[in-house]
Structure formats: C-alpha cells, structure tokens
Amino acid sequence: MNILIIGGAGYIGSHVAREFLDQGHQVTVFDNLSSGLRRNLFPEARFIHGDILDYAGLLRAASGKSDAAAGNATGGKTGAPFDALVHLAAAKAAGESMVRPEKYSVNNISGTMNILNVAAETGIRNIVFSSSAAVYGEPQYLPIDEKHPTNPENYYGFTKLEIERFLHWYDKLKGIHFAALRYFNAAGYDVKGRLAGLEQNPANLIPIIMEAAVGIRKEVQVFGDDYDTPDGTCIRDYVHVSDLATGHAAALDYINRTGKSLSINLGSETGSSVLEVLETARKVSGRPIPAKTVGRRPGDPARLTASSGLAHELLGWKAKHSDMETLIKTSWDVYNKQ
C-alpha cells in the first residue's frame, strides 16, 4: 500500500514508519518537526516538511503534488494516490493541556479536521488514528476494556475522544474507515536498535528515568507513595513502541480488508508500579538513578491497566516486547549511547 504517515518523524511515528517499510509498503512522512526529528527519517521513505494547520500544503501533500522542486519534499518515490493515512501528529502533554487548552484545540482538533477534509477531498479511505487511554478517565473497573465509559479527566483526552467522534461521522458521511488506537503508556525503542532519536520533552516515566540515569536530570520525582497498591506507588500499563507499530499495521489491514471501523485498546495487559520500573532501570543500567517522593498529582488514579482482548480477537495482535526488561533495555541502549 501507499501510506501517508502524518507525525511520522516523532517517537511513535518513526517506529510505525519503520514497520510499514519493513512490510514492503511505500511510505511518505509528513511532519512539521516541532517535536519530530530528522534523524527519525528513513532514506527509503519520502519526507514532506509541512504543517497540518496549513490546509493548502496538506492538500498538496495528500494529493501527491508536493515535490522536491517546491523545496519541501525529499527522498523516496512520488506519493499519490495514497491508500491510507496514519495520523499521529498532536500535542500530547496532559498536564499542559489543562493550562494551554488553546494549543490542543488548534493542533489536535483543527489540525485533525484539516486531515479529515483533505482525506475526503483526495479520496483516502483508510485512517489509523493515535488515540489514547486518556479517553477513559478515572477507571470504574480494571482492566479497562473498550466498553468502559469514556470520561476524560484532562483536555488532551477530551481532544482525542472528540476526534474519535468526528471519525465516526466521516465514516458515516464520507465512507472513510478508521482505526482509533487507544494506546496506553508507550515506551521502549525499536527492538532491532534502528531508531535512536530521543523523545523530546518527555512527560512519561521511562524516558524521565532514562534522563536521570544519564544525568540530563538530577532525579526522578515519584508522585505519591501512599496509594492503595502493594508498594504505594501508581501502577500503569506500559506498551512497547515496536508492539504499537505492529498494531498499526494489523489495524490498517483490518479496516482495509473488512471496511469496518473500530476504536481499540493497545496495551500490554500488565501493570508495573513506579518503584518496579525504577528498580528494573537501576538493574539494567547499573546506575543509582536518584528518586525523591513528592506529593500526589491531582487526577492520578492508583492503577490503570488495559484489556487488549479485542485487539487480540479482531486483529490477532498481542504485545510481544512489552515486558519491563525489554522496555527498559531497549530504552537504555539508546540513552546510554547519546
């Protein structure tokens, strides 16, 4: 297939691009490099430097009219017509979204409306969208499956849920099939060691621990150790980016083959506490990794774990690399070399 990957220079997007290339697809990456990196691009994929907020530029890219002569496209073969697009471009810091909602309204919601309208205009009929477990909010029961009520606790999660609703309408009105992939906590690096672009301004635990291990930051802050969990720290579901990447390929295959849309969890179905993650990181890296317990953060549930039963049933997908050792080891290999 010929696939347009929007946000493909980012942390998850570059792994997704790698997977589609590995499977023999033709890939064009479209990215404004706001948090994506040139070193995450592959020579065999075409790259278009552009912004989803620029409707005309996005339309040119999606219809295959961006070219090297225009100065914004490099590498790979020509792009159009695209059979599918993968949309990963978004602002993603839940905490920031509560103080700067405007940024999330514009980049996540207006940007996605441009993508949907361009897809409708250019005849792209399959969209894989990076949604998030943040659509669920405070867990009512565990593990969280797709029937769990959606009640986001932060504005970031709200933008993801709204986009899923727009996707339903564009499916109904424009015949665009979609897979909204509700990732839990993405972590790790390419299991074959081919990607080394550090995640920019991370707000997630594992890259923060890695930054402390290599001395980019002084210590890791542990937000609360008095939760109702065995060691008192929060438990989360960490899913390896290489697993997320195969999940995208399986989801695209499903919607393309069946013509059915879906919203689906991608998680490891395993919970790890903050202290367990820290201990594994200390063991794997051999570094002391200082940590300090501070107060709880508002809105942090004690436990969050996924059921990925539906992904298993419909897509034949299961996390294979999401054990904590592999998550940490593939991350440490990258951070230790920088």
Ligand SMILES: NC(=O)c1ccc[n+]([C@@H]2O[C@H](COP(=O)([O-])OP(=O)(O)OC[C@H]3O[C@@H](n4cnc5c(N)ncnc54)[C@H](O)[C@@H]3O)[C@@H](O)[C@H]2O)c1
């Ligand atoms: N990292 C996680 O744990 C996680 C969990 C759930 C969902 N997600 C979602 O997955 C997606 C990818 O996340 P990531 O961790 O790879 O983040 P990232 O910041 O590394 O990737 C986002 C990419 O989109 C690009 N981008 C952003 N705004 C753009 C714009 N206006 N025009 C063109 N390109 C733009 C950035 O340059 C970057 O390359 C996001 O939609 C995020 O909300 C991430």
